[in-house]
Amino acid sequence: MDIQITHQVTEFDKEELLTGLRSYNAQFVDFSKNGQLGVYCRNESGEMVGGLIADRKGPWLCIDYLWVSESARNCGLGSKLMAMAEKEGLRKGCVHGLVDTFSFQALPFYEKQGY
DSSP, X not given: OOOOOOSOOOHXXXXXXXXXXXXXXXXXXXXXXXXXXXXXXEOTTSOEEXXXXXEEETXXXXXXXXXXXXGGTTSSHHHHHHHHHHHHHHHTTOXXXXXXXXXXXXXXXXXXXXX
């Protein structure tokens, strides 16, 4: 057995690892419920002022990105984006939510949302 460390993860290695992981996980997770979810808010000019991108992974809604422009902050837009994503996640079978953030980003916001 040969164990190696690398700082250059190739697409081939990543895909080989993920293929094995997905094969194992398929025993426990219904992958037909997987998919992406986007919730976007645009101003009158069509410019995005906020948005959220998430992945549905079985029963989990994983919030990957949430952004609200400076001009649209403190008016509840972030909470609305989260609520809409959670509602759609529930509709698609997600019963858990997951966020990942740095403390300097939006930790108090997510805690206020119940995370």
